[in-house]
Amino acid sequence: MRYLSAFLAGGLFGAGLLVAGMVDTTKVQGWLDVFGRWEPTRACGMAAAVGGMGPGWGLAARRERAALGLPMPGDFPKLVDRNLVLGSLLFGAGWGLAGLCPGPAMGALSFGGWPVALFVAAMIAGMWLAVPARALLARLDGARTENDA
Amino acid sequence: MRARPPPVKPGGATRGEEMHQDWIWGLVGGAMIGAAAALYLLVNGRVLGASGILGGLVDNSGRKSRAERIAFLAGLVAVPPLLVPLYRVVDTHASTNPAILIAAGLLVGLGTRLANGCTSGHGVCGISRFSLRGITATAFYLIGGGLALVVARHLLGWI
Numbered sequence: 001m002r003y004l005s006a007f008l009a010g011g012l013f014g015a016g017l018l019v020a021g022m023v024d025t026t027k028v029q030g031w032l033d034v035f036g037r038w039e040p041t042r043a044c045g046m047a048a049a050v051g052g053m054g055p056g057w058g059l060a061a062r063r064e065r066a067a068l069g070l071p072m073p074g075d076f077p078k079l080v081d082r083n084l085v086l087g088s089l090l091f092g093a094g095w096g097l098a099g100l101c102p103g104p105a106m107g108a109l110s111f112g113g114w115p116v117a118l119f120v121a122a123m124i125a126g127m128w129l130a131v132p133a134r135a136l137l138a139r140l141d142g143a144r145t146e147n148d149a
Numbered sequence: 150m151r152a153r154p155p156p157v158k159p160g161g162a163t164r165g166e167e168m169h170q171d172w173i174w175g176l177v178g179g180a181m182i183g184a185a186a187a188l189y190l191l192v193n194g195r196v197l198g199a200s201g202i203l204g205g206l207v208d209n210s211g212r213k214s215r216a217e218r219i220a221f222l223a224g225l226v227a228v229p230p231l232l233v234p235l236y237r238v239v240d241t242h243a244s245t246n247p248a249i250l251i252a253a254g255l256l257v258g259l260g261t262r263l264a265n266g267c268t269s270g271h272g273v274c275g276i277s278r279f280s281l282r283g284i285t286a287t288a289f290y291l292i293g294g295g296l297a298l299v300v301a302r303h304l305l306g307w308i
Binding site: 002003004005006007008009010011012013014015016017018019020021022023024025026027029032033034035036041042043044045046047048049050051052053054055056057059060063065066067068069070071072073076077078079080083084085086087088089090091092093094095096097098099100101102103105106107108109110111112113115116118119120121122123124125126127128129130131133134137 | 186240298
C-alpha cells in the first residue's frame with residue numbers, strides 16, 4: 001500500500017512536470033534567463049504547485065500521523081547555513097546550464113534520449129561526490145559538526 | 150508556406166496561442182505537482198523532494214525507506230511516457246554537448262545534496278510552509294541559474 005501510493009505520487013508528480021512544461025529545457029532556461037528573452041510562464045506552474053501544497057501542510061498540521069501510520073515529518077532544520085546557500089548556488093548554476101533539475105530529469109528519462117541519460121548519470125555522480133565534499137567542508141570548518149540531514 | 154494543422158496540445162501551437170496555452174498548462178501541471186506533494190505527505194508522511202529521494206539511495210542515507218524511494222522513482226520515470234502520446238511533440242530541447250551535460254549534472258547533484266533539496270523539496274514543499282530555508286534556497290538557486298545563463302549564454306556563448 002505504502003509502495004503503491006509512493007508510485008502514484010511519483011507518477012502524478014512526473015505527469016505534472018510534463019504538463020507544466022518543466023521537462024522543456026528551452027522554456028526553463030527562458031524563465032531563468034532574466035537578461036535574455038524572459039519567459040515568465042514557468043512561474044505560473046511553480047505558483048500553482050506551491051498553492052496546491054499549502055492546504056496539504058494545513059491538513060498535516062492537524063494530524064499526528066499520515067494515513068498509512070507514519071508520523072508526519074516535523075523537526076525540520078531551521079538554520080540557514082553556508083551549505084544551504086553554497087549548494088543552492090551550485091545547483092542553480094547547473095540548472096541554468098542544462099535547464100534540467102532532478103525531478104524533470106528523471107521524469108524525462110524515458111523519452112529524453114542520451115542527453116537526459118547522461119545528465120542523470122552525472123547528477124548521480126555529483127550526489128555521490130557530495131559525501132566527501134560535505135566532509136571536506138566540515139573539516140575546513142574545524143571541529144564544527146554538520147548534522148544537516 | 151504551408152498552413153499548419155490546428156494545434157491540439159502545447160508544443161505545436163502558434164506563438165501567440167502557445168503563450169496563452171502555456172499559462173494554463175503551467176497552472177494545470179503545477180496543481181498536479183502540488184497534489185502529488187500533498188498526497189505523499191498526507192498518505193506516506195514524507196516530504197516530496199526529488200533530489201532527496203534519489204540522493205538517499207545514492208549515498209545510502211535513506212536505507213530505511215529504500216523500497217518506498219524506489220517505488221516513488223519508478224512512478225516518476227514510468228508514468229510521464231504514458232502521457233507522451235497525447236502530445237504531438239515532446240522535446241526536451243536538451244543540450245547535445247556532452248561537456249555541458251556532464252558539468253551541469255555534476256553541479257545539480259552536488260549542489261542539491263549540499264543544500265538538502267531542489268526545486269521540489271525547497272521550492273514547492275518549503276515555500277508552501279513558509280520555511281526560511283526553503284525560501285532562501287529558492288532565492289539562491291534562481292540567482293545561480295540566472296548567473297549561469299548570463300555567463301554561459303550571454304558572455305561566453307556556450308549554450
